[in-house]
Amino acid sequence: MADAYLRQSPLAHLGLAARAAIPPEDIEGTEAGVVLCERPARHQIGLRGDARRPAFRAAVKGVLGFAPPAKATTAAGGTGLPRALWLGPDEWLVVTDDDDAATVADLSEALARQHAHVVDLSDARAVIGLAGAGARDVLMKGCTLDVHRRAFGPGRCTRTLLARAQVIVHQITQAPDYDLYVQRSFAEYLWAWLEDAGTEYGVRVTA
Amino acid sequence: MREQSHRLAEGGRIDRATPLRFTFNGRRYGGFAGDTLASALLANGVSVVGRGVKYHRPRGIFSAGSEEPNAVVQLETGAHTLANARATRVELYDGLVATSVNCWPSAEYDFAAALGLLSPLLPAGFYYKTFKWPASLWMTYEAVIRRAAGLGRAPDGPDPDRYDKINVHCDVLVVGGGPAGLAAALAAGRTGARVILADEQNEMGGALLDGHDEIDGAPAQDWTAEAAARLDAMDEVRCLPRTTVFGYYHHNFLAALERVTDHLGPQDAGVLPRQRLWRIRARKVILATGAIERPPVFAGNDRPGIMLAHAARTYVNRYAARPGRRAVLFTNNDGAYRAALDLRAADVEVAAIVDTRPEPTGDLPAEAESADIELIAGHAVVATHGRKRLSAIEVMALGDGGGQVSGEARRIPCDLLAVSGGWNPTAHLFSQSGGRLRFDATGACLVPAVAAQATRPAGAGNGTFALDGCLAEGWAAGAAAAAEVGSRARGRAAKAPGATVTPEEPPGDYGVVPAPGHPEGGPKHFVDLQNDVTAADIALAAREGYGSVEHLKRYTTLGMGTDQGKTANVAGLAILARLGGTDVAGTGHTTFRPPYTPVTFGALAGRDVGALSDAARRTPMHHWHERAGARFEDVGQWKRPWYYRHPGEDMAGAVERECLAARNTLGIMDATTLGKIDIQGPDAAELLDRVYTNAWSKLEVGRCRYSLMLGEDGMVMDDGVTARLGRHHYLMTTTTGNAARVLAWLEEWLQTEWPELRVYVASVTEQWATITLCGPNARRLLAEFTGDVDLGTQAFPFMAWRAATVGGIAARLFRVSFTGELSFEINVPARYGLGLWTAFMNAGEKYGITPLGTEAMHVLRAEKGYIIVGQETDGTVTPADLGMDWIVSSKKDFIGRRSLGRTDTARPGRKQLVGLETEDAALVLPEGAHLVENPGQEPPVPTIGHVTSSYHSANLGRSIALALVKGGRGRMGEAVHVALEGGAARAVIRDPVFFDVQGSRLHG
Amino acid sequence: MLLIPCPWCGRRDESEFACGGEAHIARPADPDAVSDAEWADYLFMRTNPKGAHRERWVHVHGCGRWFNVARHTVTHDISAAYKVGEKPPGDAS
Known part of the structure; x- marks a missing residue:
């Protein structure tokens, strides 16, 4: 295994941990309507296959404990891990704990005898947490999706455009709080955009 | 003060x-x-x-x-x-x-x-x-x-303000917060529907704020405040004051500008934006946009002190400001009598009401008369006096159905002339939405007729001018819109608000007031005050043949400018119609286009300015490059190091140093941006066969192959190396700029033409950081980092790949080369990219390891005659044009193959890729320069091709160039001339491979 | 800005999609069997109707699926969106 010092999160350059460590009372305008964080590293696995085939569903369920969601723009697995996010009728993003390196191998193994696609994408996307009273408004500033509580709620997920980056939006709870999956190369841009869009609500960074 | x-x-x-x-x-x-x-x-x-x-x-x-x-x-x-x-x-x-x-x-x-x-x-x-006339004359005038002239000045510095944009969806959008809009929002909002109510003023109420009407038996302004409070209390209703809905686009998409902090001045915005652009997608729209009073057209109607009657009323009632001390009203309708009464109540002396109608009989004229205001019926204002301010007017009797004036002119001293020619519904948004307007002869105005989208006009904006009608129509529209989206109120039935109004008689004829003794020309009758377009201008345009409304607008500028003719258009149309012996229904009207009122560029740009003006894509090693002095080149949205500038170096010096290092010892390059597509499935090779020009079934696991991808038109679209990772598993690489396009291309064919193929594709570009080591010492450095793979050329030949552990990281090594040197592309998960790069830099110091920018890479590949898609190709270049027939299989079908046999693609004399050697070895030709056979020829001189790539080569000690030349491969050794500013340069056509023709370094 | 009904994701803003031009252009099964003129017709020639039109769209910033849309080119009314391989509505053939 590589030495730990070699590892870098997509937003490591921004020094977010140091910002998160500042006590809230030391930040000017402590009222923070928008809370941002870089989620810790997770295993992300690209999964493609035919959800209509029982063998495919069963194989995935055997590894994850649930079948890949067949309903468009929904996530399976609740608020915990692993999760499977519907991206398209034959495409999901499976998210597991970073320590759980076995899943990609297990999925490949379970699906070895059928036509499916399993690929490790753990480094391909940064995951940014967006929460707080202003979170929904911030999302609306860059995204044409209807994120009103009647139209999009906990457990919903979709690929869409946020500002000038393609993202996967996954609403975790009613609060609301969201996980935003963005391609690694866009991560610094998106973070800067989110901070700018959140300015009028006050932005706080958490670990 | x-x-x-x-x-x-x-x-x-x-x-x-x-x-x-x-x-x-x-x-x-x-x-x-x-x-x-x-x-x-x-x-x-x-x-x-x-x-x-x-x-x-x-x-x-x-x-x-x-x-x-x-x-x-x-x-x-x-x-x-x-x-x-x-x-x-x-x-x-x-x-x-x-x-x-x-x-x-x-x-x-x-x-x-x-x-x-x-x-x-x-x-x-x-x-x-x-x-x-000659353009030179225009220049004289223009200065x-x-x-x-010209309206306004642009700012002289960058805009210091913040602007915001937001997307919002709703069930019902109500445009306009006057009586109709408030009633509509109340009716829709009480059902729980998602409602947005937008109004351009600082508070809701519309025209109710200007007068003293009563609603449900109480003062209307109390009702307004209560209605606004009730709406604010509804969870799903969003009230947007200071917000102008300025554009109505397709599928009920509307744009609105909210002036968030404009009213606070430039210093007090704080964290709030100055303005916010709302992009609204509404299921139903209610247009309660009100109406605009129109001015009568008469001689000298532009003097300061002349204003619209309702405006005069607004100033005294709403703002407690007297627009004059002695007023005359000039009208063709009853509404202006309200203004007369309110002006008098505000201590403005009302000298007279001049009404063009012969016998005004309505309740309001009666009220004015009983208040002892002189009524001069059947008369019109024919002249005005005063230099910087109105001092007097003249009135004469109208005859001949308004066609002429007669009798003695009576002079009336006054400093305010409040005018009204009736009202025009504000139908701009309705028309923008595609809705058709019709001319209403009674009101002499254009009113909404046939909607093109899910939209309802209501109130004055629909030609329903009386308050009771506005309230009823707005309420009904709001309830109906909510019902249509499936939103119904629970609980007690509610009743529409009501009002008792004084009825008004229909307005009189609307036309130009003749000037005595001047059937044409004479004193100016202004139609468009902002553009200074007069009735005579319209007549002139009509005489000169510009009788269509669209032509008239462009010829006279009627209706242009910042106000877009809001007070001018209908008058202009009426004049044009009369000249043509028709009415406005016959002439039609000009197209209403967004924006309704001017919108700042800042609001349209939103936060897409400065560093956020486009997404910048950065590799995991980006910040190392920055610290190392890299200048960046934009490749698509990617930031790629262009060259690394050392202190005291210029670009040429840096590129030369980098190129020499790569050939003589060791270069290192960040190739992360190359597109990478993971392809899996039993039909993966079949897919490659169909999208690439060469054959794939015989490629062994562990090997790589270079290929061209063509469009269906046979033209080169992309190139790259694909490796066979496993039996049914390939990794395709694409050019940096085409990564998304190629992935989309594969998906398109798989989804639409070949759904039977059992293969899946996925982008893994961002999963991997790619570091290229190239040069004679590449293998030595890599060997220090890996122990589980034999890097020797026998065990690991050119165009092979191996899974290996590099610096403790599970990696993929590809022995491919774009520089012509011994070269390894090392792919590691992106999180390790910076760490491994840094480790290579430290360990490579003894070899003089040198980071290469894209410019050095381009020079090195040009020395080898390697193409860059998009530089040697431009969408009109086939593999044969590039001399790359060797890569095109004749034994299978693939996308674009059929087109290679089309007459034009197969004809002789097409441009072909060649090398160019300038006579002057120091001369670096400009890319894009044209080649000619005889520069001394009388123009036009036909071009025989152009330079596609051109550099100084430090390794060769001279300039090199690649070019596309007609029949180029048949011209080897021929001299051509390159057309340059200030003369032509001679160059000789040669083979495009300038360096290491045998490829011994590559295979070493 | 159109609102396009993706058969999988529902109504989404036009900015999430890319248009692929006229739908139902069949690629000749055997490209060698057609004349240059027929091949050019397949490659380049498209109808440009004022009125009802069928075109291909892809939900590029969504589910990634290609599908077909029946759209009126003047009013922009979208009367149907249907998946690849499905018959256009109102097409009896």
């Missing part, structure tokens, strides 16, 4: 406890919170606020709303300045600074007007007529016109 000479002692919606100071044209004035700039100017007795654009006649405040043609000002100074703000819509704040536009040197003393400089130059169609 002076006394507010025209301010009423009490009344109005201003806050006398909050005095404000402001500066207009360098003078200091006082006003109150709740004022607009226009009302504060009137309260201070300021009559001249600007000058006409052509004739530079003094102009005063004409309206109280968005339709204002005259009182257009330059707001604030420096970087904050805003051109063409309508003083009638600028909320006063403390310290406001404004100046007139169109005046030089000042509004009071105008140079152009004094000389009468411009009027002879600017007849209708001036621009068109002038452009027919004069630009100085003296």
Whole structure:
């Protein structure tokens, strides 16, 4: 295994941990309507296959404990891990704990005898947490999706455009709080955009 | 600061406890919170606020709303300045600074007007007529016109303000917060529907704020406040004051501009944006946009002191500002009588009401008469007097159905002439949405007729002018819209608000008031005050053949400018119609286009400015490159190191150093941006066979192959190396710029043409950081980092790949080369990219390891004659044109193959890729330069090709170039000339491979 | 800005999609069997109707699926969106 010092999160350059460590009372305008964080590293696995085939569903369920969601723009697995996010009728993003390196191998193994696609994408996307009273408004500033509580709620997920980056939006709870999956190369841009869009609500960074 | 000479002692919606100071044209004035700039100017007795654009006649405040043609000002100074703000819509704040536009040197003393400089130059169609003449003449005029005319000035610094954009969806969007809009929002909102109510004013109420109507037996302004409070209390209703819905686009998509902090002035915005652009997607739209009063057209109708009757009423009622001391009303309808009564109540002497109708019989005229206001019926205003301010008018009797005036002219002294020619529904948005308007002869106005989208006009905007009708229509529209989206109120049934109104008689005829003794020309009858278009201009245009409304607009500029003819258009149409012996139904109307009122560029740009103007894509090693002095090149959205500048170096020096290092010892390059596509499935090889020019079934696991991808037209679209990772598993690489396009291309064919193929593709570009080591010492350095793979050329030959552990990281090594050197591309998960790069740099120091930018890479590949898609190709280049027939299989079908046999693709004489060697070894040709056979020839000189790539090669000690030349491969050794500025240079055509023709370094 | 009904994701803003031009252009099964003129017709020639039109769209910033849309080119009314391989509505053939 590589030495730990070699590892870098997509937003490591921004020094977010140091910002998160500042006590809230030391930040000017402590009222923070928008809370941002870089989620810790997770295993992300690209999964493609035919959800209509029982063998495919069963194989995935055997590894994850649930079948890949067949309903468009929904996530399976609740608020915990692993999760499977519907991206398209034959495409999901499976998210597991970073320590759980076995899943990609297990999925490949379970699906070895059928036509499916399993690929490790753990480094391909940064995951940014967006929460707080202003979170929904911030999302609306860059995204044409209807994120009103009647139209999009906990457990919903979709690929869409946020500002000038393609993202996967996954609403975790009613609060609301969201996980935003963005391609690694866009991560610094998106973070800067989110901070700018959140300015009028006050932005706080958490670990 | 002076006394507010025209301010009423009490009344109005201003806050006398909050005095404000402001500066207009360098003078200091006082006003109150709740004022607009226009009302504060009137309260201070300021009559001249600007000058006409052509004739530079003094102009005063004409309206109280968005339709204002005259009182257009330059707001604030420096970087904050805003051109063409309508003083009638600028909320006063403390310290406001404004100046007139169109005046030089000042509004009071105008140079152009004094000389009468411009009027002879600017007849209708001036621009068109002038452009027919030599352009040199236009330049002469332009210098004069630009100085003296033109509305407003651009800011002289970067915009310091913040702007916001937001997307919002709703069930019902109500545009306009007057009686109809409020009723609609209440009816829809009470069902729980998602409602947005937007109004351009600072508070809801619309025209109810200007008068003293009653609703449900109570003062209307109390009802308004209560309605606004009830709406605010509804969870799903969003009220947006200070928000103008300015554009109505397809599929019920509307755009609105919210002035978030404009009313606070430039200093007080804090973290809030100055303006916010709302992008609204509504399931149903209710257009309660109200109406705009239109002015009658008569001689001298532009003098300061002449204003719309409802505006005069608004100024006394809402702003407690007297627009004059002695007023005459000039009208063809009953509405103006309300203004007369309210002016009198505000202590303005009302000298007379001049009504064009022979016998006004309505309740309101009766009321005015019983209030002892003189009514002069069947008369019209035929002349006005006064230099900088109206001092008197003349009236004469109308005869011949309004076609002529007769009798003695009677002179009436006054400093205010409040005019009304009836009302035009504000149908702009309805028309923008694609809806059809019809001409209503009774009201002499255009009203919404047939909707094209899910939209309902209501109230005055629909031609329903009376208050009771507005309330009923708005309420019904709101309830119906909510019901249509499946939203129904629970609980007690609610009733529409009601009002008792004084009925009004229909307005009289609407046309131009003739001037006595001047059947044509004579005193100016202004139609469009902002563009100084007169009735005579329209007649001239019609005589010259511009009888269509669209032609008339462009020929005369009628209806152009910042107000877009809101007070002018219908009058212009009526005049044109009369000249053509028809009516407005016959002439039609010009197209209403967004925006309804001007929108700042800042709001349209939103936060897409500066560092956020586009997404910058960065590799995991980006910040290392920055610290190492890299200058970056944009490749798509990617930032790629272009060259690394050392202290004291210029670009040429840096590129030379990098190129020499790569050939002589060791270069390192960040190739992360190359597109990578993971392909899996039993039909993966079949897919590759179909999208690439060469054959794939025999490629062994562990090996790689280079190929070209063509469009169906046979032209080169992309190139790259694909490796076979496993039996049914391949990794395709694409050029940096085409990564997304190629992935989309594969998906498109798989989904639409070949769904039977059992293969899946996925982008893994971002999963991997890619580091290229190249040069004679590449293997030595890599060997220090890996122990589990034999890097020897026998075990690991050119065009092979191996899984390996590099620096403890599970990696993929590809022995491929774009520089012609011994080269390894090392792919590691992106999180390790920076760590491994740094480790390579440290360990490679003993070899003089040198980071390479894209420029050095381009030079090195050009030395080898390797193409770059998009540089040697431009969408018209086939594999054969590039001399790459060897890569095109004749044994299978693939995308684009059929096109290679088309007559044009197969013809001789196509441009072919060659090398060029300039006679002068130091001369680096400009890329794109054209090649000719005989530069001495009389022009036009036919081109035989162009330079595609050109560099100085440090390794060869001379310049090199690649070019596409007609029949180029048959011209080896021939001399051609390169057309350059200041003469032609000679060059000799040669093979495109300049360096290591045998490829021994590559395979070493 | 159109509102396009993706058969999988529902109504989404036009900015999430890319248009692929006229739908139902069949690639010749055997490209060698057609004349140059027929091949050019397949490659380049498209109808440009004023009125009802069928075109291909892809939900590029969504589910990634290609599908077909029946759209009126003047009013922009979208009367149907249907998946690849499905018959256009109102097409009896």
